[in-house]
Amino acid sequence: MTQFATAGGQLLVGGETLSTLAERVGQTPFFAYDRGLLRQRVAELRDALPSGIRLHYAMKANPMPAVVGLMAQLVDGIDVASAGELKVALDAGADPREISFAGPGKREAELRQAVASRVLLNVESMREVRLLKDIGTQLGIAPRVAVRVNPDFELKGSGMKMGGGPKQFGVDVEVVPAMLDAIDAFGLEFEGFHLFAGSQNLRAEAICEAQLKSYELALRLAAHKPEAVRSLNLGGGFGIPYFPGEQRLDLAPIADNLLSLRERAARDLPAASIVLELGRYLVGEAGVYVTRILDRKESRGKVFLVTDGGLNHHLSASGNFGQVIRKNYPVAIGNRQGDAALEEATVVGPLCTPLDLLADRMALPVAQAGDLVVVFQSGAYGASASPQAFLGHPGCTEVLV
Numbered sequence: 001m002t003q004f005a006t007a008g009g010q011l012l013v014g015g016e017t018l019s020t021l022a023e024r025v026g027q028t029p030f031f032a033y034d035r036g037l038l039r040q041r042v043a044e045l046r047d048a049l050p051s052g053i054r055l056h057y058a059m060k061a062n063p064m065p066a067v068v069g070l071m072a073q074l075v076d077g078i079d080v081a082s083a084g085e086l087k088v089a090l091d092a093g094a095d096p097r098e099i100s101f102a103g104p105g106k107r108e109a110e111l112r113q114a115v116a117s118r119v120l121l122n123v124e125s126m127r128e129v130r131l132l133k134d135i136g137t138q139l140g141i142a143p144r145v146a147v148r149v150n151p152d153f154e155l156k157g158s159g160m161k162m163g164g165g166p167k168q169f170g171v172d173v174e175v176v177p178a179m180l181d182a183i184d185a186f187g188l189e190f191e192g193f194h195l196f197a198g199s200q201n202l203r204a205e206a207i208c209e210a211q212l213k214s215y216e217l218a219l220r221l222a223a224h225k226p227e228a229v230r231s232l233n234l235g236g237g238f239g240i241p242y243f244p245g246e247q248r249l250d251l252a253p254i255a256d257n258l259l260s261l262r263e264r265a266a267r268d269l270p271a272a273s274i275v276l277e278l279g280r281y282l283v284g285e286a287g288v289y290v291t292r293i294l295d296r297k298e299s300r301g302k303v304f305l306v307t308d309g310g311l312n313h314h315l316s317a318s319g320n321f322g323q324v325i326r327k328n329y330p331v332a333i334g335n336r337q338g339d340a341a342l343e344e345a346t347v348v349g350p351l352c353t354p355l356d357l358l359a360d361r362m363a364l365p366v367a368q369a370g371d372l373v374v375v376f377q378s379g380a381y382g383a384s385a386s387p388q389a390f391l392g393h394p395g396c397t398e399v400l401v
């Protein structure tokens, strides 16, 4: 991985050597997110995309309040998926007009909080629409809604499919016209459509195809009143490379496609802004997980480096969060960068389960107890997506540097 510089054999995170950063943090394991890299990612993306495309941060990728606070300043809106995330976004200073709330199974209390916060609700069922009617009346606030559509296509080549076929997400296309009528009849404030086909896609042409199909679907659904569509959220799904052989996502074709969609939208849906909501792509590469080697063991010729953290803090890196075949995340010894002598070593966490594996038979510098193992590409779906209580080890901490 090249996004973090090195100096004197040490990885630099936020301009500090890893060993000193570990002292500053006061404990291992920890996640560290680099502010400069977060800023750079958003700036590069805005540079690559046509103007007028609105960028949202889907904060479930990394809900650390300090990260959300920074992202709220950099992007045009925050996407939340629970009232808990909504609180973090509002506390972070995000503008409620630019917050949207998606997710199946919103509790009634969450809907009330969202209406009272005046955020946009991506409704996912008739139940939500009915509840919102009553909540709107009780609070004297017209709920702002967009319809999350379960399209009749899938995002090809995506790690996790979240649209197409039968899904718990969104409303089947076939049902949307009736829902739009209900939204009108109930006095809800209709603002547009939300389509999210899937996640972790590295194939630009598949993303373009999904965006185009999403656009055309929204156009068909809006046929009777295209001027009502203010927000057209085409999802995201931009992936980052984790494994050997994976190529970075090529933004150029996506930019061309969005430019053509933006031009079409100016004619077809004159009030609409095109929104992209990205989680992993914005934050994933800016973060590292750092864990200290407690023990170096050799068993029948195989070297094991046993660390003070593992799948309890970083389930994704262990391969147990959405991977079908386990592959190694990029791992390094952060205080032995550039060491010439390599050996094959297996990095495991302290948990009593063979699933607690951070690197399986990787070529690494010869490491000892006290050294710092770094897992790259750890800014998304790390701490908050891991079973911290599993086996009762200390939790990890997070810093934004």
Ligand SMILES: *Cc1c(COP(=O)(O)O)cnc(C)c1O
Binding pocket: 058, 060, 061, 079, 081, 102, 196, 198, 199, 200, 235, 236, 237, 238, 277, 278, 279, 280, 281, 380
């Ligand atoms: C999870 C999610 C995202 C973010 O997905 P990434 O793959 O992290 O970009 C965006 N929108 C919705 C609706 C989601 O559920």
